[in-house]
Amino acid sequence: MIIDAHLHLRDDVYVGEEGRPENLIKMMDDVGVDKAVLLRLYVPARRAIEELEEARNKYPERFIPFAYALPDFREHTLDLIEKAIKNENFKGIKMHAGICRLEDYLVDPVLELASEMGVPSLIDCAGDYDNMERIARKFPNLKVIIAHLGLYLCRDGELMDRFITLAKNYPNLFLDISGVLLLEKIEKAIEEVGVKRIIWGTDGPSRSPDPVSFALREMEKVTHLRLTTKEKEMILGENIAHLLGIKNAS
Numbered sequence: 085m086i087i088d089a090h091l092h093l094r095d096d097v098y099v100g101e102e103g104r105p106e107n108l109i110k111m112m113d114d115v116g117v118d119k120a121v122l123l124r125l126y127v128p129a130r131r132a133i134e135e136l137e138e139a140r141n142k143y144p145e146r147f148i149p150f151a152y153a154l155p156d157f158r159e160h161t162l163d164l165i166e167k168a169i170k171n172e173n174f175k176g177i178k179m180h181a182g183i184c185r186l187e188d189y190l191v192d193p194v195l196e197l198a199s200e201m202g203v204p205s206l207i208d209c210a211g212d213y214d215n216m217e218r219i220a221r222k223f224p225n226l227k228v229i230i231a232h233l234g235l236y237l238c239r240d241g242e243l244m245d246r247f248i249t250l251a252k253n254y255p256n257l258f259l260d261i262s263g264v265l266l267l268e269k270i271e272k273a274i275e276e277v278g279v280k281r282i283i284w285g286t287d288g289p290s291r292s293p294d295p296v297s298f299a300l301r302e303m304e305k306v307t308h309l310r311l312t313t314k315e316k317e318m319i320l321g322e323n324i325a326h327l328l329g330i331k332n333a334s
């Protein structure tokens with residue numbers, strides 16, 4: 085089973101039409117992706133959750149929604165997230181430091197909730213090593229997926245090494261390899277952290293060059309690695325399935 089662990093639902097700023105549920109499904113079919121962790125950013129938590137719910141209800145076997153935690157002055161975001169996980173079977177929480185910083189007073193209540201409810205958090209920390217370290221240490225029972233090996237399209241090999249070492253030291257950390265440019269860092273992460281905690285995602289859809297070619301190229305980053313078929317399957321789906329308690333993972 086192939087699972088894209090990082091796919092964006094309609095995102096008016098960057099994606100547009102390509103991010104509509106039906107277009108995502110078509111792209112997944114063309115690429116050979118069975119399921120996708122579905123994310124929605126840039127809108128308040130309530131709207132994100134509602135849109136994700138709608139997409140998931142349309143394609144319940146394909147989309148795995150993560151609740152989006154963005155503080156909102158108008159209502160209590162924690163309640164919305166809790167409800168999404170409890171009643172709507174959302175499987176995790178997404179946070180993005182490019183949109184909202186990872187200061188403790190903002191994110192820790194959300195992470196406490198995730199930890200209590202036993203769901204993982206996918207965090208795009210935008211290179212904020214210190215807060216990731218703090219979070220890893222403070223929430224040992226929380227499974228945290230670090231997006232993009234620490235920083236989207238990072239060219240700073242030393243910074244990536246720090247995130248790899250962090251994941252090596254904290255068994256509750258997992259590394260998402262979407263949006264990684266320095267491919268040797270993926271190999272290094274596998275070596276240091278182990279195949280089990282490496283997770284594939286596309287961070288799609290992307291129009292350049294087109295959604296299908298983009299996703300296939302992301303997949304080739306894994307299929308081209310010098311690993312056994314079993315190990316590739318782990319990275320391309322089994323690891324995240326295991327993390328989310330998704331059955332019928334081969």
Ligand SMILES: [Zn+2]
Binds near residue numbers: 090092287
């Ligand atoms: Zn993303």
